[in-house]
Amino acid sequence: ILLYAMDKPVFVVDAYTKRVFFRLGLVPERGIYSSYSNFFMCHLSAASNIFGEYHALIVRHGKNVCKKQPLCQGCCLLDVCPTGRANVLSNSG
Numbered sequence: 001i002l003l004y005a006m007d008k009p010v011f012v013v014d015a016y017t018k019r020v021f022f023r024l025g026l027v028p029e030r031g032i033y034s035s036y037s038n039f040f041m042c043h044l045s046a047a048s049n050i051f052g053e054y055h056a057l058i059v060r061h062g063k064n065v066c067k068k069q070p071l072c073q074g075c076c077l078l079d080v081c082p083t084g085r086a087n088v089l090s091n092s093g
Helices: 015-023 033-043 048-064 082-092
Strands: none
Touching (some): 015 033, 015 048, 015 082
16 A cells, blocks of 8 residues: 555565565565565665566566466576576476
């Protein structure tokens, strides 16, 4: 609500955000909300339009590719995703 309704530069952390960034090896699988939010607040310019766009892209990626059962083959993040590379290697052999 703070980001989208009030235009406040607060990064939204949801299940998609946690899943994608855990698989990328950037955040722990489980943690407190503020630790995830602080990660993004420290690494992105504090602008509500940037946070909103970034979050929307994460949600889209989480819904379409980085699902609970990820579709790692052909993922745009495969080169930087240890989970994706491991999944592709285990499915190719």
